[in-house]
Amino acid sequence: RVLNVAIMGLGSYGTRVAKAMESCTRAKLVGLISGSPEKVVAWREKYNIPAENCYDYGNFDAIKNNPAIDAVYVITPNALHAEQSIRVAKAGKHVICEKPMAINAKEGKEMVDACREAGVHLLIGYRMHFEAKTLEVVRMREAGEFGKPLFFQGLSGFVIGDPTQWRLDPKLSGGGAMMDIGIYSINGARYMLGEEPIWVTAQEVKNNPEKFRDGIDETITFQMGFPSGAVASCLSTYSMNNLDKFYLNGTKGFAEMQPSTGYGPIEGRTDQGPLVAEHVMHQTTQMDEMAKLIFENKAPKVPVDGEEGLKDMVIIDAVFKAVKTGEKVSLV
Numbered sequence: 001r002v003l004n005v006a007i008m009g010l011g012s013y014g015t016r017v018a019k020a021m022e023s024c025t026r027a028k029l030v031g032l033i034s035g036s037p038e039k040v041v042a043w044r045e046k047y048n049i050p051a052e053n054c055y056d057y058g059n060f061d062a063i064k065n066n067p068a069i070d071a072v073y074v075i076t077p078n079a080l081h082a083e084q085s086i087r088v089a090k091a092g093k094h095v096i097c098e099k100p101m102a103i104n105a106k107e108g109k110e111m112v113d114a115c116r117e118a119g120v121h122l123l124i125g126y127r128m129h130f131e132a133k134t135l136e137v138v139r140m141r142e143a144g145e146f147g148k149p150l151f152f153q154g155l156s157g158f159v160i161g162d163p164t165q166w167r168l169d170p171k172l173s174g175g176g177a178m179m180d181i182g183i184y185s186i187n188g189a190r191y192m193l194g195e196e197p198i199w200v201t202a203q204e205v206k207n208n209p210e211k212f213r214d215g216i217d218e219t220i221t222f223q224m225g226f227p228s229g230a231v232a233s234c235l236s237t238y239s240m241n242n243l244d245k246f247y248l249n250g251t252k253g254f255a256e257m258q259p260s261t262g263y264g265p266i267e268g269r270t271d272q273g274p275l276v277a278e279h280v281m282h283q284t285t286q287m288d289e290m291a292k293l294i295f296e297n298k299a300p301k302v303p304v305d306g307e308e309g310l311k312d313m314v315i316i317d318a319v320f321k322a323v324k325t326g327e328k329v330s331l332v
C-alpha cells in the first residue's frame with residue numbers, strides 16, 4: 001500500500017522532500033497545507049494535486065474527513081511543530097514531523113502522548129537513520145568491529161545568512177544552532193555509540209550578540225558521558241561552514257564520516273577501508289521506509305518514532321541547562 005502524504009509548510013525543506021518523493025515507490029504527495037495560496041497553485045500544478053486535498057493553517061482539522069490522505073508531514077518552523085502535530089493526530093492522521101520535533105522535551109512528550117491517544121504513528125524526519133553508509137557503520141559497531149567504542153566526535157554547523165529569518169527568532173525556532181544543526185551531533189552520538197547519555201556538560205561562545213540575540217545560541221561545545229564509559233565531544237555552530245563531521249573510535253578501530261549528515265553523498269572510511277554504497281536521495285528512502293513502518297510495522301534499525309525524537313529534546317534541554325548553570329547535568 002502506498003502512503004498518501006500531505007506536506008504542511010511548502011518552504012525550502014518541504015520543496016526538497018516533495019522532489020525526493022517523486023522517486024518513491026511506497027509514498028506519494030497527494031495533499032498540501034499552506035498559508036500561501038500562490039504556492040498552492042504552483043504545487044498543485046506541478047504535482048497534480050486535487051483542490052479538495054489542499055488546506056490552510058486555519059482549516060486543516062477538516063483533513064479528518066479526507067480518506068485520500070494517510071499522513072501529514074509537518075515541515076514548518078520548530079516552534080509550530082507541537083501544536084500542528086497534535087492537531088494532525090486529533091484529525092486521525094499519522095504524523096511525520098521534522099527535527100527538532102518540538103522546542104523542548106515537555107512539548108515533545110505532549111506530542112508523543114497525543115499521537116498514542118489518537119492511535120496514529122508519530123515519526124520524526126531523521127533521514128540519516130535510513131542512509132546506507134550510516135547504517136553500515138552502525139552494523140560494524142554492533143558486530144564489534146571497532147572493539148569497545150569509547151569516543152565520538154560530532155561537528156555540526158553552517159554560516160547562517162539572512163538575519164530576519166525565523167531560525168534567528170527564538171519565538172519560532174526555540175533556539176539557535178543547537179536546535180537546528182547541533183541536534184545532528186546529539187542524535188549521531190546516540191546512534192554511532194548505540195547508547196543513551198547519562199550526563200551533559202556544555203559551554204557557549206557568542207561572538208555576534210547582535211545577530212544571535214538572547215535565546216539564539218551561536219556556538220556551543222558540549223560533552224556527553226555514556227554508561228559504558230564512552231564520551232562524546234561535540235560542536236554546534238551557526239558561524240562556520242562545512243562543519244559536518246562524525247568520528248567514532250573504539251579499542252580496535254574507527255569510523256570517520258565527512259560529510260556525515262549533509263544531503264549529498266555521505267563520504268566516509270573506517271580502519272578497514274572506504275565506506276561504499278550507492279547514493280539515494282535520503283528523503284526518498286526515508287519516505288518509502290516510513291510507509292513500510294506505518295503499514296507493515298517494519299521498524300527501521302535506528303528508530304524514528306516520537307520517543308526517539310523526545311530523547312534528543314531531553315538532551316537539548318540539558319545542554320541549555322548546562323550552558324546556563326555551568327554545571328554537569330545528569331540525565332538519569
Ligand code: NAD
Nearest residue numbers: 009010011012013014075076077078098099100125166180
Ligand atoms: P523554510 O523557512 O524554508 O520553510 C518554512 C515554511 O513554513 C515556509 O513555507 C513558511 O511559509 C511556513 N510557515 C508557516 N507558518 C509560518 C510562520 N508562522 N512563520 C514562518 N514560516 C511559516 O524552513 P525550512 O528550512 O523548510 O525548515 C522547516 C523545518 O524543516 C524546520 O523544522 C527545520 O529544522 C526542518 N529541516 C529539516 C531538514 C532535514 O534535513 N531533516 C533540513 C532543513 C530543514
